[in-house]
Amino acid sequence: MKIFRYIILSFFVLMGCIPVSAQKRSAEAELKLQKALEAAKVPLTIQEKLLYEMRANPENFIKAITTITSQDHYLWRLVDKHHALDTEYEPSDLVTLTSGSYLLNRSGLQLRKSASLALNSMAQAAKVDGVTLVVSSCYRSYQYQKQVYERNVKTMGQAAADRESAKPGHSQHQLGLAVDFGSIDDSFAKTAQSRWLEQNAWRYGWSLSYPENMESVTGYRWESWHYRFVGVELSLFIRTYFENIQQYALAFLHYYTAE
Numbered sequence: 001m002k003i004f005r006y007i008i009l010s011f012f013v014l015m016g017c018i019p020v021s022a023q024k025r026s027a028e029a030e031l032k033l034q035k036a037l038e039a040a041k042v043p044l045t046i047q048e049k050l051l052y053e054m055r056a057n058p059e060n061f062i063k064a065i066t067t068i069t070s071q072d073h074y075l076w077r078l079v080d081k082h083h084a085l086d087t088e089y090e091p092s093d094l095v096t097l098t099s100g101s102y103l104l105n106r107s108g109l110q111l112r113k114s115a116s117l118a119l120n121s122m123a124q125a126a127k128v129d130g131v132t133l134v135v136s137s138c139y140r141s142y143q144y145q146k147q148v149y150e151r152n153v154k155t156m157g158q159a160a161a162d163r164e165s166a167k168p169g170h171s172q173h174q175l176g177l178a179v180d181f182g183s184i185d186d187s188f189a190k191t192a193q194s195r196w197l198e199q200n201a202w203r204y205g206w207s208l209s210y211p212e213n214m215e216s217v218t219g220y221r222w223e224s225w226h227y228r229f230v231g232v233e234l235s236l237f238i239r240t241y242f243e244n245i246q247q248y249a250l251a252f253l254h255y256y257t258a259e
Contacts (some may be wrong), residue, residue, distance in 0.1 A: 026058050032256065040251035041217075042242070050241055068234050069257055074175055078254040080247065081219040084169035087142050091176035094139055101127055105136035112139075112176040115229035119179065122204035131196045137180035138227075140173035160259045163221045172209060177229045179206075189224035201212045201227055202235040202239070207246045 033054055037047045048221055056063050068076055094110045102123035111119065123133045140148065146168035152161035165171075172178040181197065182188040201207070207230050210223040228246065232237070242249040 013197055028057075029058055029062060030054050030120060036252050036256035036258075039255040040248060042248045042252060044244060046248065049248050054240070064237060065231075065256065066252070068231070069253060071231060071233070074112075074177065075114075075229070076234055076250060076253050077175065078250045079170060079172050079175060080251075081170055083254070085142075085174050087169060089174060090141060091139070094176055096207050097135060097138065102133040102135055105134060108153060109135060109137070110139040110176065111179070111229075114231075115177045118154070118205045118229050122201065122206060125200065125204070126193075126196050129196060131192050133197075134182050135179055136182060137173065138178070139176040140171060142168050142174060145169075145171045145174060163215070165218075172226075172228050175228075178209065179227050179229075180223075181225045181227065184225050186222075186224070189222075194224050198255075202244075203232070205229055205232040205235050207235050207238055208244075209246050211245060214245060214247070217245065 030051065033050065034047070042050075050061075074091070077085075091112045093113045095116050096111045097104055097111060097116060097119075099121075103118055119133075119135070126133050130154055145166065149165050149167055152165045156164065159205060166173075167194065182191060182193050189196050195205070198208070206227045209225070209228045210218045210220045210225045212222040212224070216219050230246070230250075234249070238244060238249040242252070245246050
């Protein structure tokens, strides 16, 4: 009888430990999330929303992050004014684009294979809706971006150039995942291309990098024509949890995975 009571007592002690352990894991995950959000300078309104999601269903939320971060690192790599790519970085799977479902502004434009396939799918969908996408700029090497930046400094001055273009190593174009569409100026925002992309690009894994009125966050003025391929999972994640602001999501993932 004593042995039986001991077994029963041990069972309830162990059962009592399970919730405590789960609570500890949940608390640790929440703390990690909060630290990353604060480091990424994500607004409190978004932080509160994400913390709510974590508390409501921590396993699903962490699974969503894990799904994204287990993919190609460069899809979610933070590249901005404070985080640079290596001087010699060049994607190994660049492909040269050819006109078909979309038009090319010039020959020789390149993208990574995954971005090229996604661009083609997106352009085909746009065409069904009566919109033809025009691709004007894609992959740029470190040296090419250096030329672009130095030319802009010479013609615009340092301050204006820093709002318009990235210093070499700090350009998303070096990833081989970014596309500038159409005219590459403010008039693009009023076109059918721009309106279609605003509504649909995320469905194909594309995200607007530099939204309007977000220069203090992104470091660059509004570029309605500049989209980056991040993959469907991440584009949905950005849209769902980060108010469609790519910079917040990429900065969050950068700090979340740094620990």
